[in-house]
Amino acid sequence: MQPTARRGRPRKQEADARILDAALELLLDCGYDRFSVDEVAAKAQVAKTTLYRRWPTKDHLIVAVVARIQDEVPVEYSGDVRADLTRYLNEIVNGLNRMRQVGRATASGDASAGLVAEVAAAAARHADVGAAVQAMFARRNALVLTLLEQAREHGELRSDVEPGVLFDQLAGALYYRLLVTGRPIDAAYVDRLVTGALTGASA
Amino acid sequence: MQPTARRGRPRKQEADARILDAALELLLDCGYDRFSVDEVAAKAQVAKTTLYRRWPTKDHLIVAVVARIQDEVPVEYSGDVRADLTRYLNEIVNGLNRMRQVGRATASGDASAGLVAEVAAAAARHADVGAAVQAMFARRNALVLTLLEQAREHGELRSDVEPGVLFDQLAGALYYRLLVTGRPIDAAYVDRLVTGALTGASA
DNA sequence: GCAATTACGCAACAGCAGTATCGAAAAGGC
DNA sequence: GCCTTTTCGATACTGCTGTTGCGTAATTGC
Incomplete structure (x- = not known):
């Protein structure tokens, strides 16, 4: 962050x-499929040029909006990994369900799946968006990973457990179920x- | 499948x-981002109308192409779940790596992630595509799920293991790593x- | 004050997805 | 043979994404 007094006319911070406000509002109102850059610019009372200087593609804009509504989930090791993990995963699920209201109009099943898939596709299309998405998730999950390490050092987890792999299993299952199998995700699941994941499948 | 002699002019089966051939070729040559329906129609020497009568959107066409190159992986319980699962998951990884050649031109990292994400997004956008994708995966994974049940009955897995949940963990981790964290997937992983997943994380 | 630089709004543009319309062709029903 | 139905090919069109060019406004450096 360098507030370097740049040479030319400064950007209108307000814009x-x-x-972003207009984009989020439009996303909430109309859903992803009826979301158009033109309309965002119109709603924000800004020229399309101005918008595209900040976010070079629709994908960039969408990811910026999603990143903005991602709130941090406080996580602290309580001494009971099982409870902590369950709480955190339920928090993720709640976040997805909160997204679900986005674009009820899509009519094609699940809007949360839609947004997640759209973000994943955007990440795959543009390298920089991909980096931003990875950073977003890394930031979001960092606390949980350190929690897992604490639990391991505390003796609650096997010493050879790799937190990264374990978390891939848990989070991956949620998104896989959401995106691929399409079956519902609830607290019981x-x-x-x-x-x-904790007890293992082997007899 | 009713070869019901319909009333009007029959569809040109050859088309x-x-x-599909032209679409696959174009996908292999140019990757997803340079893939245009117009060009597919031109390459197939077919009017765009003819194409759209068969696949009503680009998403439908893409999923049809991907479904076409999905080959079945034979799976049979050998008495060693660990070996069987490892073999199958490596098969999935190989499939993803085989996709990786698709669209080298995209320059944005990983083409396999791109295609997977694009298919997921298409599934979320259109209910019927979603059903087709679910069916595709269900068909692909059915053998593994029965394998897991056999292993459970054989006493190799705990009796309370749910094959569906276990498989979500494994496959989900792969796709989560591919799409979200973007880290490499190899045999060691x-x-x-x-x-x-088999031994569990608890100490 | 003046030049250089950068942002702004506006308008026009190219490219692609998907739709609409039209005449012609190929089949069945009678 | 004739009518109906459906497909085919061709063309034009709408709407959206993303780009470009241009005149103008705001700020820095001198």
Whole structure:
């Protein structure tokens, strides 16, 4: 962050917020499929040029909006990994369900799946968006990973457990179920998931 | 499948194959981002109308192409779940790596992630595509799920293991890593994954 | 004050997805 | 043979994404 007094006319800071606000509002109102850059610019009372200077593609804009509504989930090791993990995963699920209201109009099943898939596709299309998405998730999950390490050092987890792999299993199962199998995700499922990952499948 | 002699002019069967061939070729040559319906129609020497009568959107066409190159992986319970699972997951990884050649031109990292994400987004956008994708995966994974049940009955897995949840963990971790964290997936990772899921994380 | 630089709004543009319309062709029903 | 139905090819069109060019406004450096 260098507030380096740049050479030319400074950017209108107000515009950024107005655009993001308009974009979020449009996303909530109309859903992803009826979301058009032109309309965002119109709603924000900003020229399309101004918008595109900040976010070079629709994908960039969408990811910026999603990143903005991602709130941090406070996580602290309580001494009971099972409870902590269950709470955190349920928080993720709640976040997805909160997204679900986005674009009820899509009529094609699940809007949360739609947004997640759209973000994933955007990440795959543009390298810089991909980096931003990875950073977003890394930031979001950092606390949980350190929690897992604490639990391991505390003796609650096997010493050879790799937090990264374990978390891939848990979070991956949620998104896989959401995107691929399309079956519902509720607290009971989260419970079975955590139980399975902790106790293991071997007899 | 009713070869019901319909009333009007019959569809040119040849066109379907020509379109799918052209689409696959274009996908292999140019990647997803330079893939345009107009060009597919031109390459297949078919009017755009003819194409759109068969696949009503670009998403439908893409999923049809991907479904076409999905080959079945034979799976049979060998008495060693660990080995069987490892083999199958590596098969999935190989499939993803085979996709990786698709669209080298995209320059944005990983083309396999791109296609997977694009298919997921298409599934979320259109209910019927979603159903087709779910069916595709269900068909692909059915053998593994029965394998897991056999292993459970054989006493190799705990009796309370739910094959569906276990498989979500494994496959989900792969796709989560591919799409979200973007870190490489190799045989060593698959190994750690299977080990983790089977032995469990609890001390 | 003046030049250089950068942002702004406006308008026009190219490219692609998907739709609409039209005449012609190929089949069945009678 | 004739009518109906459906497909085909061709063309033009709408709407959206993303780009470009241009005149103008705001700020820095001198």
